[in-house]
């Protein structure tokens with residue numbers, strides 16, 4: 001089966017319990033990483049911001065909590081994940097200028113330079129072509145504005161990496177099976193890190209896609225990386 005079809009169907013199967021499983025698996029610490037990613041994006045007040053592969057909208061709502069004047073567009077290709085995002089918007093951001101669009105990160109249905117910031121969380125491992133995705137993100141950004149990517153990474157410290165791998169490759173599928181409703185989906189997610197570029201390699205892909213001032217910071221003992229580039 002084609003990777004994008006598999007990924008879409010896999011997320012559709014775990015969408016109803018995605019938020020609860022996520023909080024349980026990270027102990028809620030992902031909230032800190034998300035807040036930091038939003039801080040790194042630093043979009044202009046009142047700006048139009050894209051949450052790429054928004055899922056159920058975690059980063060969308062972080063953006064709006066930090067600055068309710070933003071106009072946020074969340075895009076994802078999995079309709080059940082977007083349904084979750086729309087339901088959350090009614091409760092968590094009533095009256096906010098937020099829109100959820102079904103679409104593919106590799107072919108964004110937006111005009112060149114139409115956003116003043118774009119962010120992507122825990123999704124780059126799932127796309128079929130990282131550089132093409134980054135080029136698309138850059139295309140829709142106004143020159144000089146930022147793209148921020150938050151994702152798991154390979155920790156440079158071998159001891160920490162071993163401990164993280166034990167958790168990621170063993171505990172995550174177990175808990176994901178029990179709580180998230182799909183052991184195979186939660187086995188896929190850690191495996192998607194295996195062939196994912198390390199933090200330096202991902203920074204190089206940002207540059208290859210045309211981003212300037214590329215940098216990254218690590219969190220969670222290096223198991224998390226936040227990459228930043230300017231369009």
Ligand SMILES: C[S@@+](CC[C@H](N)C(=O)[O-])C[C@H]1O[C@@H](n2cnc3c(N)ncnc32)[C@H](O)[C@@H]1O
Pocket residue numbers: 004007008011052053054055056057058059075076077078081103104105106120121122123126127128
């Ligand atoms: C692990 S979830 C992350 C969701 C959210 N960004 C978060 O931080 O919780 C990955 C999401 O990426 C979406 N996705 C993967 N590949 C995509 C693509 N090519 N275009 C649009 N959405 C995609 C999936 O449907 C899924 O909702």
